[in-house]
Amino acid sequence: MTLSERKLKILRAIITDYIETAEPVGSRTLSRKYDLGVSAATIRNEMAELEEEGYLKQLHTSSGRVPSDKAYRLYVDKLMESRILAKIQRESLRDNLMQKFHEVQNLLEHSAEYLSQLTDYTSIAMAEKTKENRIKHLQLVPVDEERILVVLIMDTGLVKNTLLRIGEKLDPRELQKITNLLNHHLQGMEIRKVSQLVIENIQREFYEYRRTIEMILLHLQEVVKEVEQIDVFFSGTTNIFNFPEFNDIVKARSFLAMLEEKELIKNLLTLPDQEGLRVSIGRENLYDIAQECSLVTTTYKIDNRTIGHLSVIGPTRMDYTKVVSIMIQLNKQLNDLLRDNY
Amino acid sequence: MTLSERKLKILRAIITDYIETAEPVGSRTLSRKYDLGVSAATIRNEMAELEEEGYLKQLHTSSGRVPSDKAYRLYVDKLMESRILAKIQRESLRDNLMQKFHEVQNLLEHSAEYLSQLTDYTSIAMAEKTKENRIKHLQLVPVDEERILVVLIMDTGLVKNTLLRIGEKLDPRELQKITNLLNHHLQGMEIRKVSQLVIENIQREFYEYRRTIEMILLHLQEVVKEVEQIDVFFSGTTNIFNFPEFNDIVKARSFLAMLEEKELIKNLLTLPDQEGLRVSIGRENLYDIAQECSLVTTTYKIDNRTIGHLSVIGPTRMDYTKVVSIMIQLNKQLNDLLRDNY
C-alpha cells in the first residue's frame, strides 16, 4: 500500500526536521515551520495514521513523534534528493586523494580521514584480507650480516615486509638467486597454499640453500596469519559526542567500545554483496549495539576482487543526503584512482 | 621541611584510599579502615596541617580531602613500594612480546596493547621520527611493467615502502644495477640531506638512467615527509570511562579529543631527556587538558638514539604502584629484545 502524496510530504518534513534537531516533532511545530498548506489538526490526523502504518514512533503519549527505521528506509530509497557536490569541492577531493596515494592501505586510511572531516561523522576504513591473496612478487633484501628483509607484494597491492634473522651470511648475489628461485615457484600462488609440500619441493630443487629457504617460507606462513588479521582504521571517533542521542556516557561508551570489536565491525561492513553504495539503518544491523546507528558503506574492488570498504557510521538520525552524496563522489574518484593504478 | 613519620603514614593512607575509591577521604573513614593507632580527631588535626602544607585539598568546607599533585609526587618518589611482578607474569610478558616481534613499529604497538590490558589504563605508543634517520639500504623491486616498489630501510629499523609508477620498462637486472648504485651513494646518509645536489651528482655518474633516478629520488623526498610524520598508536582508549573522574561527557570527550592531537601527545611524551621511567603528574604537564592526567612514560633507544616512547595515561589518581612496576618489567624485556636485535 502506498502513501498519499500529502502523507509523504508530511513524513519528509518530519524526517528532515528530526535529522536537524534531534527533537521529537509535533504537529504544531511542523505546521509553523514548514509550508504544508494544512492545519496542525490535519497533520495530527495524518501523523496518527503514519504511526499506525509504522513510519512514526511516539516515545510516550504526550510527546511528538520520531521517524522509525522504516521511515528512514523510505526516505533513503525514495524521498531524499541527493545533492550534487559543487565542482570545486570535487576537485579538492581529487587533489587531496592524489597527494596521499602511495600505498593501498594508506589510501583507504586517508580517505577515511577525509570522509570524517567532510561528514562530521565517524568513518571506518577496512582493508579486506581475502584468503585468496596471491603472491605477485617476493624480494629478499640484505640488511646486515645477520638479517634480511622479506618483502612480500600481493596482487591486491598489499605490501608486507618483515625482518628475518638468518643464521648464515649471504651475499647479495646469493640472495638474488634465492629471490629469483622463490619467485619462480611462488608467483601467482595463493599465499595460503604455500604448504609444507611446496616448501619441500623448492628445497629439493635448490638443496644448497635448503635451510635458508625453509626459514624464509616458515616465516612467510607466520606473515600470512598477520596478513589475514582484520585491518580496521577509524577517523573522527569523537564526532559521536556531537550528537545528543549519544550524549549520555553509557551510549557514548558503548558506541566507542563497539568500534573496538574488530570482528563485529568487519561483519557490519561486509554484509551482503551489494553493488555500489549500501545504507543499513538501525535495526537492519544484526548487532544489538549497532541498532541505534546507521552505516553508509562502499566497497572497493580491483579486478572484481574486494580489497576494502569505506564506511560512515552515525546515529540513525543521520544526514543521509549529505553523507550519500559525499560518498558517491568519493567512490567515483577512488575507483578512478584504483583503475588507473591497478 | 620534612613531614613527621605519622603524617607520612596518614598521607599514604589517604592516597591509597583515594586511589582505590575516588572519593574524598575523611578522618572517620580513615581511622576505621586503616590501623593508624590514633583517633579520628588527631587525624583531623594532622589533615588540617597537611592541607596547609599543600598536600591535601578540600573541595568544599565540609567534604573530605583529596591528595594534591604535590602529594602524588611525594608518593611516587618516596612513599610507594613498587611491587615485583611474579615470575610467571614476567615470562608471559616475554612470550607475548617475542611472538609479536616482526617490525619495530609493530613491536611498540603490540606493547601498547599489552600494556593497556595489564594496567586497565590507556596506553600510547609513539615511534620517534628523528630527523637523523640514516639510510641503511634501499631496494628497488619490480612489480610489473609499469611500476616498481621502493623499499627504504633505515638504521633505526624503520622500513618504508612505496609504489612508484615509472615511465619506462626496466628489467630486474637494470633495477638491481640502479639499486646498487643508489646504495653506494646513499648508504649511511641522513635522509633529510638527500638534496638536489646529491641527486645531480648521482645522475651525472649514471647518465643512462638519469630520468628514473630522478623520479626515485624525488619520490624519496616525498616519503621523507611521511616518515617524519608523528606515528602515534593508542590502546584501551575507552578504559577512561572506567574512572569516575571522567564520568561526565565533557571530561571524557576532552580526554579523547586530546588523544587526537598528535602534536600535543608528542610533546607530552618527549618532554625532558630523563633516563628510565618518567612520571608526570597533573599540573606538571604543560597542557591544560592534560592537567587532570598523569603519565608514566619510558623511552626506547637503539645505539643511544631514541626510537620510540611507551606511555600509560590515566587520571592523576592513578595506581602508580601497579603501573610503575609493570612498566619497569616491560622496559627490561623490551630493552633486551632491542639489544638482541639491533
Place this chain on the structure above:
DNA sequence: ATTAGCACTCACTTTAATCGAGTGCTAATT
C-alpha cells in the same frame, strides 16, 4: 598531646509542585 563531644556546613537525594509541548476527541466550518 590526644580524644570525645557537639554544633555547623554543604553536596547530594528525595519529594512535591509547576510548566508546556503535544495529543486525541468533538463539534463547527468549508
Place this chain on the structure above:
DNA sequence: AATTAGCACTCGATTAAAGTGAGTGCTAAT
C-alpha cells in the same frame, strides 16, 4: 466528506523545598 478550531488531558522536564549524612573545626575533658 474533509478540514479545522477548541479543549481537556498526559507526561517528561524543570524548579523548589525539605531532608540526609559524611565531614569539619572548635572546645573541654582526659
